[in-house]
Amino acid sequence: MPLTILILSLCILSSGFAGNIYKKLSVNSDSLAASLTMPSLWFVMLAVFFGILSALTGEIPDITAVPISVLGGAGIAAASFILIESMKKVSLSISLIIMNLNFIIPVILSAIFLKVPAAPLQLAGMLLSITVIVLLNVTPSAVAIGEKPKKTAILLPLVACIANGMVNFCITVNGNHGSPPMFFFAVMYGSGALGCLAAGFAVHRVRGGKGFPIAKPAFKAALPSIALLGLCNGVCFYTERLLAQGRMNPAALFTTVTCASIALSLVIGFLFQGDKLTKKSMISMVFCVIAILCQHSGIA
Numbered sequence: 001m002p003l004t005i006l007i008l009s010l011c012i013l014s015s016g017f018a019g020n021i022y023k024k025l026s027v028n029s030d031s032l033a034a035s036l037t038m039p040s041l042w043f044v045m046l047a048v049f050f051g052i053l054s055a056l057t058g059e060i061p062d063i064t065a066v067p068i069s070v071l072g073g074a075g076i077a078a079a080s081f082i083l084i085e086s087m088k089k090v091s092l093s094i095s096l097i098i099m100n101l102n103f104i105i106p107v108i109l110s111a112i113f114l115k116v117p118a119a120p121l122q123l124a125g126m127l128l129s130i131t132v133i134v135l136l137n138v139t140p141s142a143v144a145i146g147e148k149p150k151k152t153a154i155l156l157p158l159v160a161c162i163a164n165g166m167v168n169f170c171i172t173v174n175g176n177h178g179s180p181p182m183f184f185f186a187v188m189y190g191s192g193a194l195g196c197l198a199a200g201f202a203v204h205r206v207r208g209g210k211g212f213p214i215a216k217p218a219f220k221a222a223l224p225s226i227a228l229l230g231l232c233n234g235v236c237f238y239t240e241r242l243l244a245q246g247r248m249n250p251a252a253l254f255t256t257v258t259c260a261s262i263a264l265s266l267v268i269g270f271l272f273q274g275d276k277l278t279k280k281s282m283i284s285m286v287f288c289v290i291a292i293l294c295q296h297s298g299i300a
Contacts, residue, residue, distance in 0.1 A: 004247045004299065008256065011239035014232040016261040016268075019099070021229040022080075026087035028222035033213035035088075037200030038222060039080035042230030043073075043193035047186050049234065054182035065179035066187055072170035073191030076237075079163035081196065086156035098157040100133045100262065103254035105165025106172050110250040114176055118251035118298070125294025126255050132262060132287045135280060168254060171237060175244030185238065252298025259288040 029035045054061075083099065107126065110116045118126070174184045204213040214222070243253050263285055269275035 004243065007239045007242050007247070008260075010235055011243065011257055012260040012264060014236035014239070015257055016264040018229060018232045018236065019265075021225050021232065022083050023087050024225045025222055025229065026084045028218045028225070029084055029088070030215060030218055031204075031207075031209075031213070032085070033200050033204035033207065033209060034215070034218060035084040036081050036196055036203060037213040038084060038196075038226060039077060040193040040196035040200065041226050042233060043077070043189045043196065045227075045230045046234045047190035047193055050182045050189065051186040054180065054186055057182060059180035059183050061183050062179045065174060065177070065184050068170050068173050069184050069187035070191045072167050072174075072184075072188040073193075074195060075163045075166040075170065076188065076233075077192040077195045079160045079167060080192075081199075082156050082160040082163065086160060089156065098161050099164060100258055101130065102161040102165040102168065103129070103258045105162065106168040106254055107250045109165075109169045110172055114173065114250075116176075116249050118249070121294045122249075122251040122255070122298055125259075125291040126251060128287045128291040128294070129255050129259050132259065132284045132291070135284055135287075167237070168240065171241050172244045172250050172253075175241050175246075178245065181238070181241050181245075184241070185234075247299070248295075249298035252295035256292050256295050259291045263288045 025038055026035075029038060104126070107118060111118065170188070174181065200213045212219070240253065240257070244250070248256070266275075266281050266285060270277050270281075275281075
C-alpha cells in the first residue's frame with residue numbers, strides 16, 4: 001500500500017502540472033504546423049528514453065502489443081496537438097473542464113472489453129467527480145466576456161478528451177495483459193512522434209513554408225516547457241501503467257487521479273496564485289475527498 005500511494009502521488013502531481021504547461025505552449029505556437037510539430041519533440045525524447053530502458057532491463061519485445069501501442073500513440077498525438085490548438089481558441093478553464101471528463105472513457109471501455117466493472121460506491125464517486133468538474137467550471141466567468149466560443153472551438157477539447165481517454169484505456173489494456181511496459185511506451189511515443197512530425201511538415205509545406213515548422217524564436221521560448229511537459233507526460237502515463245497492473249481498477253485509478261488533481265489545483269491557486277477560497281471551491285474540495293474515499297474497494 002505505501003508503494004501504491006507513492007506511485008499515485010507522482011501520477012497526480014505530474015497530471016496536475018501538465019495543463020498549465022499546455023497553455024504556455026499554445027502561446028508559443030504561432031501556426032497549425034507548429035502545434036502539430038511541438039508534441040513530436042517530447043515524444044521523441046520519451047521514445048528514446050523508454051527504448052533505452054527496455055534494452056537495459058532485458059525486455060523481450062512483444063509484437064502482439066504493437067497495435068495497442070500504436071493506437072495509444074495516435075491518441076496521444078491527437079490529444080496533445082488538439083489541446084494546444086484548443087487553448088488558442090477557448091480559455092484554459094474550459095479546455096480543462098472537458099479534458100477532465102476523459103476519465104469516464106477508460107472506465108466504460110474497461111467494463112465492456114476487459115470485464116472490470118466498477119462497484120456501485122465507485123460509480124457514486126465518479127458522479128461526484130463529474131459534479132465537481134461542472135460546479136467549478138461551467139459558469140459565465142469561464143467564458144471570455146463579450147463573445148462565446150464557437151461550437152467548433154468547444155469541439156476541439158472534446159475530441160482531445162476522447163483521444164486522451166483512449167490513451168488511458170490502451171495503458172490499462174497493457175497493464176492488464178502484462179506486456180513489457182518500456183517496449184509499449186517506446187512504441188507508443190515513437191509512433192506518436194512520427195505521426196506529429198509527418199503531419200506538421202506536410203501542413204507547413206502545403207501552406208508554403210520552408211525549413212522547420214516552428215519558428216526559431218518560438219522554438220527557443222517553448223523548449224523549457226517542452227522538456228518539462230515531456231517529464232510530466234512520461235511520469236504520469238508510466239505511473240498510470242504501474243497502477244493499472246493489479247494495484248487499482250480503472251474506476252479507482254482515474255477517478256482518484258482526476259479528483260486529486262482538481263484538489264491540488266485549488267490548493268495551489270489559493271496558496272500561490274492569490275485565488276479566493278470560495279464556498280464553491282470548498283464544496284468541491286469536500287466532494288473530491290468523498291469521491292476518492294468511494295474508490296477504496298478498487299485499490300489492492
